[in-house]
Amino acid sequence: MSIYTAIATAAGRDGRAVSSDGRLDVNLALQKExxxxxxxxxxxxxxxxxxxxxxASAMRLVAAQQELDVADAAVTAEVGLSPNGKGGFQLSVTLRAELPDHIGPEAGQALLEATHQVCPYSNATRGNIPVELVIE
Incomplete structure (x- = not known):
C-alpha cells in the first residue's frame, strides 16, 4: 500500500508534462544533442x-540517525543518456554530494553508502543502471 502516489501525463519528449494536481506543468523538448x-x-x-x-532528503534522515549535521549539504545528480548497443538507450547517474567540512571523508562516504540503501530512487535503480556516489 502506497503512502503517496504521484500521477503525471506526457505524450512524449515534445509537448507538456502535467501532474494530476496541476502543480507540475512543464514544456518538454527534445534535446539539441x-x-x-x-x-x-x-x-x-x-x-x-x-x-x-x-x-538529499534521505541523506538528512540518515544523518540525523547518525547524529551528523548536514543542514548545509547539497546533492547534484548528473543523469547520462547513452546508446545501449541494442538499438535502445540507457541511463547512468553520478550523485555529487557537497557535505559540510566537519564531516570527514570516511564518515562522508559511509553516510552516502547508507543513504543509497534508504533512498527510493536508489532502491529503484539498483542493479538496473550504474550509480556513482561522489563527495565534492
Whole structure:
C-alpha cells in the first residue's frame, strides 16, 4: 500500500508534462544533442532533479540517525543518456554530494553508502543502471 502516489501525463519528449494536481506543468523538448530545439526540459533533467531531491532528503534522515549535521549539504545528480548497443538507450547517474567540512571523508562516504540503501530512487535503480556516489 502506497503512502503517496504521484500521477503525471506526457505524450512524449515534445509537448507538456502535467501532474494530476496541476502543480507540475512543464514544456518538454527534445534535446539539441538528440536533434531537437532544446527549448524545454526533458525527462533526464526531471529525473536528475527528482533523484537529487530524494537523495538529499534521505541523506538528512540518515544523518540525523547518525547524529551528523548536514543542514548545509547539497546533492547534484548528473543523469547520462547513452546508446545501449541494442538499438535502445540507457541511463547512468553520478550523485555529487557537497557535505559540510566537519564531516570527514570516511564518515562522508559511509553516510552516502547508507543513504543509497534508504533512498527510493536508489532502491529503484539498483542493479538496473550504474550509480556513482561522489563527495565534492
Amino acid at each position: 538528440l536533434g531537437g530545439d532544446g527549448e524545454g526540459t526533458n525527462p533526464e533533467q526531471l529525473f536528475a532533479a527528482g533523484y537529487a531531491a530524494c537523495f
